[in-house]
Amino acid sequence: MVGSDLVVRAQHGDRTAFTGLVDAIGGRLHAIAFTVLRDRDLARDATQQTLLTAWEELPRLRDPDRFEAWICRILVRNCHREGRKASRWLPALPGRPGSDPVVVDGSGSVITRDRLERAFRRLNLDQRLAVVLHYYLDLPPAIIADRLDIPVGTVHSRLRRALHAMHAAIDADERTEVPVTSPPARIRQEAVR
């Protein structure tokens, strides 16, 4: 949670205060941008533009307590812009031969990183944002709705459609790929609830 006193000071042109905001929230913005866009350069551009726009526009922010939601919307706009500009993230990722399976689901079936990556890249950017905010930042749909400025029902439907699309993509992948024969390393079990 970013302190509203920092926001207020930055609104009045205090660059040191804004540096504090950059340090507090910049990493998270960059992580969101990267996980959504799946490209470091695009993520850098989106993050940089978001922070500079936030600095420029900060005096217009009426409620300092809404800073995080506000800057998240700026990031979303910039992710859309970068995505449109490059459109590199649109095609599905080609399979990378030899990459290790690293994720094991609760039922014991193996979902490789590549399959997840390919399935995720089939999602449109709005679906990706919903997925990242929900599963990476662990935000509930009501907060995501606030961040994206959309109804809660839309968040639910985006998440539902995203998972459905990913299931379909993974199933299709499994039908076309050679099954993994070696037992996968069970890593990050602590992440499995």
Place this chain on the structure above:
Amino acid sequence: MNHVTDERTDRSLGRDLQAWLEETVAELPDGDELPIDLRSTVLTRLSNTPQRRRWWPRMRFPLRSRATRSARPEEPPAERRTRSMFSAIRIAAGVAAFTLVASLALAAGPLTQTSVGPGAEAQAIDPDAFGGFSGTMLCGSGGYGSTTLTDWGSSTVGETYPRCAIEASDPRISGNNYSVHDYYRFDFAPPYGVRRFASVITNEDGSWISTDAWGYQQPEDGTMFYAGRFRGTDAYEGLSALFVLSQDTWGLRFDVEGVIFPGDLPAAPEPPIEAATASD
């Protein structure tokens, strides 16, 4: 049953997604921190990026009345308002004087025979040529020039602003701007400075060249205030422009306002000797 299965597989996929997203971030060189070079780039660019501070409600053309200005809650501080009003009134006075002269001339004879100052004799006046404008000027960084320290401060010649862009309500005055400044800085408390500059505004149709331009630094907040007279070339031949630029709080963004008019300013009158004598 199917619904239950879907929920279970969704939960399972959700867990996989969570782990995968966390891993992809963890594998970034800086993890979930902002990359150091990106942070540095942002903070560097920050110093040249002014905040947008409601310059648009303060557009001063058409000129607002004193009552309208004082009614706005987000008006600038008193010092800046006084200065802005002063400049607006000065331009308004110039506009009124010009209008009066033009009206008298129009009343005296046909438009094509009107004389509007030296250099504009026998030229027709296009009513569309005249017009007030407002807008912004945004500058990139420039050259610092050569500075000589003095007893009272410093003297600098050749400070350049090569990458300024003017966006004005009148497209004739919009374009790229290149200025060269010479200035004195007086290191009193508070310090202040005065300067003269040469400037060219260029766009596709022609250029505006400054013939008399100066500026000073506000002692109270360090912001700059410029005024200048420009003459048009090419498509703007026969036109003049009076310019007022005031720095928007800090940084290299300026509010711009002024007026384009045919011909040139009247020649400067002789000093009012009688009035000066009376005040001695």
